Amino acid sequence: MYDFDKLHNRIGTGCYKYDALNLYYKRDDLIPLWVADMDFGTAPEITLAMEKRLQHPVYGYNFRLDSYYQAFIDWVQRRHGWSIEKDWICNSPGIVPGINFAVLEFTNPGDKIVIQEPVYTPFSGTVKDHLRTLEINELVNDNGEWRIDFEALDRQLQGAKMFIFCSPHNPIARLWTKEELLQIGRLCKKHNVLIFSDEIHNDLILSDNKHIPIATLEDFADFTISGFSPGKTFNIAGLMSAALIVPNSKLNKRLKNFMFKMHMFAINSFGMVAFEAAYTHGDAWLAELLTYLRNNSELVRQTLTNSLPYLQIAKQEATYLAWLDLRYTGLSCKELNKLLVEKAKVALSLGTEYGASGEGYMRLNFALPKAVLELALNRIVETLKEF
Ligand SMILES: Cc1ncc(COP(=O)(O)O)c(C=O)c1O
CATH class of the missing domain: 3.40.640.10 (Type I PLP-dependent aspartate aminotransferase-like (Major domain))
Structure with missing residues (x-):
């Protein structure tokens, strides 16, 4: 009933995830998998309520x-x-x-x-x-x-x-x-x-x-x-x-x-x-969102762990943020980030942002249309398969 595959061009909306890429990653041709918001449109019931409110010109x-x-x-x-x-x-x-x-x-x-x-x-x-x-x-x-x-x-x-x-x-x-x-x-x-x-x-x-x-x-x-x-x-x-x-x-x-x-x-x-x-009015939309997120989570797990046998992913019990254990590469978060940005052209969050114990981990946001997620995951696999 709801379309989570739809691609929304967020560039120029002033959103952190796309419009601040350059500021944080020094380039903007990356698939952003960092900031914890989703690339899906919100529930149409919410947009409709806001549209109705917009029509009343006193704010x-x-x-x-x-x-x-x-x-x-x-x-x-x-x-x-x-x-x-x-x-x-x-x-x-x-x-x-x-x-x-x-x-x-x-x-x-x-x-x-x-x-x-x-x-x-x-x-x-x-x-x-x-x-x-x-x-x-x-x-x-x-x-x-x-x-x-x-x-x-x-x-x-x-x-x-x-x-x-x-x-x-x-x-x-x-x-x-x-x-x-x-x-x-x-x-x-x-x-x-x-x-x-x-x-x-x-x-x-x-x-x-x-x-x-x-x-x-x-x-x-x-x-x-x-x-x-x-x-x-x-x-x-x-x-x-x-x-x-x-x-x-x-x-x-x-x-x-x-x-x-x-x-x-x-x-x-x-x-x-x-x-x-x-x-x-959000229950029905949320139910479909959760199904979509569960599928994306499975896609992340299968694509990454099938091709990168040493990589571990924390069990995804909640959230749309996957916590990747990349310590086996021997690389620091800074080095991993450089590789992922320059070779895979993806922007993940560095584990060290969440404390010193996050060294060697990266966080991947999978709340985005499946087609783009697939592209990003394939690029990550290509980049990390040498380890
Ligand atoms: C655990 C946690 N708390 C709070 C927030 C942000 O909350 P708010 O935008 O309501 O300040 C986030 C956003 O990523 C979060 O992950």
Whole structure:
């Protein structure tokens, strides 16, 4: 019903993925497999709602109506089995701004904040930018299976103020199990640590298991801020509307006050309409998207591992970002990047962007039409087959 094979020329739209290629890779004739957005058009139901809004020529200050909140509340119930209340929702232009607000409001300079690497770059950036103390719990690659070192985490959470958690995880593509989530929550409770659970990828589940919001387990909701957004799910990150779920009334009040003081209560007219339309009408489109992504993920795995027997790919339980272990080549990320840019003419993300432990890994975004993905994968195989 929806066309994910359609090629959209994004050049000149001001998108990072294509228009900033030259800035980051020093050439623009590359197939971009880096920035984490998709080359698919969003759900037509969302475009239609925005078109309707566009026809009304007044774009003044906005106030979120009850229908906006209800669409989100219903989605969280329907898709994630979590009954949330309107008062729990704190609005934010994005998850990353939300992490920044929480760090500023709930920690002080010098306070210890724990993250797990490799992980989405702004986690460490936010901690460092605000002069908090960064503590890294390294994720462990056990021969292709990624797991958490809970003993180290227990030690590291001691004396910490906040744990910034990525669930599901970018870039290692893990969907955390209930057992793992329970261990994390119990350790944070034991050490009195606030959890910021970034769940932006929570609708993009490729395995047969379901995503579990950590705040739905035991009493973890009492010390957890959960970040949800239609940005990744529906490819509308550029519309900048996200929601933080904060059930604890004291934390909730403090965060809302902080946002209020920052004048963060307004919202872009189109972001508002798209958010509501996505969560009201997006199920059918998302179901087809997930089928397409599962097929692309399989294509990545088959094409690369059939021809490059030493290459390992992290199990793709979630996200459209494949985490390639290329350490067997003996090349650094910089050297791999040079080769992939100059010979394969593809732009991947360097593993080191996600922490020092990402050395020798590259991240490949496979959310693009299959025909272009095939071309990119064949070029990668040709380039790396000498190793
Ligand atoms: C784990 C994670 N969190 C947050 C973001 C970005 O969130 P936002 O655009 O809502 O700030 C990304 C984008 O790649 C991400 O992967």
